[in-house]
Amino acid sequence: MSTVRDQVVEIFREVLDNPDLELGDGSVARDVEGWDSLAHINLMFSVEQEFGITFSDREMGSMVNFGELVRAVEAKLG
């Protein structure tokens, strides 16, 4: 078992190809190397796949930081 947060971090590490990546609640795209629009699509999709969840169309466009993303996943699982 692992935590949602750890697993989302793990997805970011895979997709952004940075095994040492650390993310905080306030991390946003422009602070994280490689987190561009294409990577964002890959990240959102991978998170959905891994947790078997679906973000709403609104969430897809509006999630701005890492903490928000983790809370959204937890809310859907919870």
Place this chain on the structure above:
Amino acid sequence: MSVPVPPHAALVAALRDARRSGDVTATVRAVTAVARGTHELAAWLSADKALAQVADAGWARRSLRVAVLSSHTGEQLTAALRVAAAVHGLHLTTWTSGYRLFEQEILDPGSELHAFAPEVVVILADQRELHFPELSTAPEDDLAREIDRWQHLWSLLRERTGATVVQATFVPPVDDPLGHLGLGLPGARRRQVRRLNLALAEAVGDGVHLVDAEQVALRAGAGAWFDARYWYLSKNAVGLAAVPLLAEAVADVLGAAVGLARKVIAVDLDNTLWGGVVGEDGVGGLALGDGPAGEAFVDIQRFLRALKDRGLLLAVVSKNNDADARLPFAEHPDMVLTLDDFVAFEATWDDKSAVLRRLADRLGLGLDAFVFVDDNPVERDGVRHQLPQVGVVDLPSEATGYVSALATFPGLATVGLTAEDARRTDQYRSRGRAAELAGAAGSREDFLAQLAMTARVEPLGEANRTRIVQLIGKTNQFNLTGQRPGAAELDAFVAAAGLVWGLRVADRFDDHGLVGVIVANPAATAVTAGGVPGGAREGDLVIDTWVMSCRVLQRTAEFALLAELARAARDRGFTRLVGSWVPSGRNVPARHVFAEAGFSPLGDQALPRDAAAQSAAAESPAPEEGAAATTTWWALDLASARPVDPGFVSVTTLQEAS
């Protein structure tokens, strides 16, 4: 909150360890393990990055330059293709076409595609690209036109690049307004798409191969293939969950097209071709023919025989007494395969790797031509370690899954391709089709002219305000200044005699919608006027913001818009039109637009027009990232000059009174 660790985590961890070790063989093996062990896109992207890190392509059986022409968002597919190709021992150097540019890349001999000099061109065009109405009144004409279109593109590619062409067929959408009528109703889109696939399959000539995308879509499932959310969000025409599967299919055809397909299937007997162990259970005790397991073993034999009929060689590699091993072939009534179906029958107690080596020598084939099928994981591991060149099929624990495991094994799906090609080549030549196509026109100018493009300038208004703000906000490539005014600022510009225009573009096939925005202000209110070299003058109209969607790049609509703006500026009494290009690192595609439109450089930092045009040509296909670039300024004297417009787009302007 705590959740289970996903199944592919171990594969990704192994990949990470291999990369850290710096061992090329271990890394490539870990990449292959990911590709064979999971279809999770994140893991595949990770594997792709690992491959990119391996600088030396010495691990590969073959290196290939592959251009991927995708009608829509293609980056994920290209990444997945590099991973899927590694399974075949192929190292790919890739180039991916821009969004919706694939057709122009083929038609324009000066395009990046041609400069890339591909050995293989992969065409992944979505069915949305087909010019079929939901219900055609002239189905035969529509169909003939599409067949000609794709054959023409193939023939241009073959003539100009010599590349092998691999094209995915078209998958009719699952949500069909005609429902089940779409199958049979003449002119129904679904029927037309299927007819086109069949017609293309018959039309492929020398060096052209099809990937049956409908088969891939079935395997992926409609939900994964037609993922509407990511279509609307990011224009991924193939759902991201299906991308690794499509990449596998393309890689299979690619591998076969360059001669890397497998040729021999070496099969075990006990619990592989029949249930039970013949030496212990006797012929009468085997599971074969009756009951679920027995029927599954019959089907695996049928499948193998079909592969054999298609040109693969079968060989038996079994640990058995030779006499026992032959008994079922002689006595069991439900055996499908016969001894004659096998080129070799090795029933011994020797190590299986040694037997495979012996077989390869005897048949005069490399070990990489072999696929090994065995229910025993210990035997599989032994072969995998001793003979890494041999393809090892991981049979599932139950016989009911054997056929699927074989059918999806890389390198088996397209055997016989080369022989088939030779035959098709003759038919192709005899029909004289090649000569006919070679004569057809194919310049970029012809293409643009045939598009019959029209454009409409729309001043900012209630109906288009949201779209205009959105387009300004999200456009990066063709974005001249990086100025991104919001709705309130735009309204203020208009109130102060500024021009805020949207541009709608349509062609004979599609209405592209509002795809361009230009904001030009009098010198007094222009945001960027302070930067004009020599100072802005009264009578200047300054282009503060100019964006064009990548949907219409290379369609020359930008020049039509500029010409229309110059006309409007002159009508309003302006004497000079001024614009700038501010490098953002991502807007290189817009760099030369003013030079090409005949504007003169302002200040000493700008390149003269001819030099700019030359450097534009020289930069292709690897445009500089604008790292060393500085802002350039441009002006057109409205009294003496008009912008250069090639004239492919006819523009009308909507009156501002609306």
